[in-house]
Amino acid sequence: MQVIDLRGVGCPTNFVKAKLALEDIAAGETAQILLDDGEPVKNVPRSLKAEGHKLLGLRQTDEGHYVLELEKVED
Amino acid sequence: MSKAQQPTKIDLSNLKSGGFIKERGKDLFTVRLRVPGGRMSVPRLKKIAEVAEKYGGEFVHLSVRQSIELININFKDFDVVVEELGEATQKVASCGARVRVPVACGGCEYNPNGLVDTQKSAQEVDEKLFGTATGHHKFKVAFAGCPFDCPKSATNDVGFQGAIYPQLDKAACISCGLCAKSCVPKAITMGEDNKPVFNAERCIWCGDCVKVCPTSAWSEKRRGYTVRIGGKWGRNPLVGTLFATFLPEERVVDFISTVLEWYKEKAEALGRIRLGDVIIKEGPQALLDHLRKQFPDNTVTATIPPQVIETQVGIRS
Structure with missing residues (x-):
């Protein structure tokens, strides 16, 4: 599974980077996106959902950042 | 020559x-x-x-x-x-004791925060009510598409703020916690069963939970405008207070007309006075009773008078 590490990347650059990274994976495949707490975890999942991708889950790691799991959906 | x-x-x-x-x-x-x-x-x-x-x-x-x-x-x-x-398409705006050109945010067509079509509402109000003489003072209307309220709706005579009331389908919830994470006013927290717990009193009806929910477990139960009345800025600012909730978008023009009707009557012989000061004089209950006749499902049971903002310069009589 592809891991897209967006820790330390602010909004909206993190969302644009996620979009670019998702271009490289096939539809139906899943990816893990690492997001900082705060604005990134509030904004990026919602924006990716609006792009049409399927959000599968979200969990917080012991280090404090979040892991968003999603399935790429081709438009 | x-x-x-x-x-x-x-x-x-x-x-x-x-x-x-x-x-x-x-x-x-x-x-x-x-x-x-x-x-x-x-x-x-x-x-x-x-x-x-x-x-x-x-x-x-x-x-x-x-x-x-x-x-x-x-x-x-x-x-x-x-x-x-081209007068037909570009009428000049108004000044004086009239209904002014409505202000609105970008609305919901391209703005991801927008919950209602503020642009449509503004065009409708402009078409049907712009320039209506109030007989007393200016009358300003503004439309905000969501509770973040960029247009500062409550500083208008009638201010509209887009709102949705959320409801949860627990069976569809995958316990991801995104809703609780997104909920700035902390109306949603994760319970012991790892499902969201909704505290309705804290909810500001922004709809962020509905927007972020991956499985549509959160959905909208009601949609419309939160309406605050009696605001103004200028020399002696007032912030408008809550008179109606979840007003359907298609009833906006009727609603403003009903407020105008009350204003015209109650401000009779009071001179150049704004709506908010009339409400303070008459008491908010009088306007609530008037609105309830036309809007029984939306008018709130009780409210407070427009709130005086202390500018710290000049003593108010």
Whole structure:
């Protein structure tokens, strides 16, 4: 599974980077996106959902950042 | 031979709706153009630029209520300016004791936060109520698409704020916790069963939970406008208070008309007085009772008077 590490990347650059990274994976495949707490975890999942991708889950790691799991959906 | 003094002819009917504002010095006026909701088509913008270049000064001014103001227009050019702007499509805006051009945020077509179509509401109000004489004072309306409220709706005589009330389908929830994470007012927290717990009293109806929910477990139960009435800014600011909730978008014009009806009647013989000060005088319950007849499902049971903002300069009587 592809891991897209967006820790330390602010909004909206993190969302644009996620979009670019998702271009490289096939539809139906899943990816893990690492997001900082705060604005990134509030904004990026919602924006990716609006792009049409399927959000599968979200969990917080012991280090404090979040892991968003999603399935790429081709438009 | 000296130039013959021709008498100046102006079509005074153009001035009736207002929008021509005297400037400092001789002969010059500002012409305030109507831009309901702040939306302007690109061709219209080009047309205005042409007319401004031909008859105005070196710049235009963007008013705080989203109008474009042509500066340094000679009063002798009023007729030709109105004609060249194309009066049918570009009416000048109003001033005085009338319903003003409504202000609105971008709405919901392209703005991801927008919950309701504020642009449509602003166009409707502009079409049906713009320029209506109140008999007392100015009357301002604003539309915010969501509770983040960029247009500062509660500083208007009637301010509308888009809202949705969320409901949860627990069976569809995958316990991801995104809703709780997104909920700024902390109306949603994760319970011991790892499912969301909703505290309705904390909810500001922003809909962020619905937008973020991956499985549509959160959905909207009600949608409409939160309505605050009696606000104003200026010398003695008031913040409008809550009179109606989840007002359907298609009832906005009726609602404002009902408020106007009450204002016209209750402000009789009080002179130049804004709606908020009339509410303080009459008590908010009187307006609530009037609204409830037409809007029983939306009018709140009780409210507080418009809130006085202490400016710390000048003592208020």
